[in-house]
Amino acid sequence: MSGIQMALLGAAGTPLSISISPASPMTNTRVGNGSLTSSTATGTGAGGTGGYTYAWTYVSGDSYTINSPSSAATTFTTSLIVGIPKSGVYRCTVTDSSSATANATITVNMEAT
Numbered sequence: 001m002s003g004i005q006m007a008l009l010g011a012a013g014t015p016l017s018i019s020i021s022p023a024s025p026m027t028n029t030r031v032g033n034g035s036l037t038s039s040t041a042t043g044t045g046a047g048g049t050g051g052y053t054y055a056w057t058y059v060s061g062d063s064y065t066i067n068s069p070s071s072a073a074t075t076f077t078t079s080l081i082v083g084i085p086k087s088g089v090y091r092c093t094v095t096d097s098s099s100a101t102a103n104a105t106i107t108v109n110m111e112a113t
Contacts, residue, residue, distance in 0.1 A: 016048030043092035051097035
C-alpha cells in the first residue's frame, strides 16, 4: 500500500484502515500564473464493516479548494503566482457502516514555473 496508513478497530474487531495514493507528497506544477487543479488523490478503505464513506478536510499549510470532499477520490484547486510555491496538508477520513473511522494525510504541493 502507498500513502500513510492508520488502523482502528471496527465494531466486529476487524481493523479498519485507510491508505492514500499517490504517496505523500503529491507535487503538481503549471507554467505561468493561474489556476491549477492537482492530479487525483484517492483514499482506499479496508477492513472494518463494509459500506465506507469518505471525507476530505484541510489540516494545515496553504488552503486549496477540495473538489470532491465526500468522495474517495478528489482533486485540489488553487491559484498560483510564478515563484511562490504552495504546500497544504489534507486528511481523508474513512467511516465504515459501524461508525468506526480511520484517517490518513497527504501533503499537496503546487507550483507555477
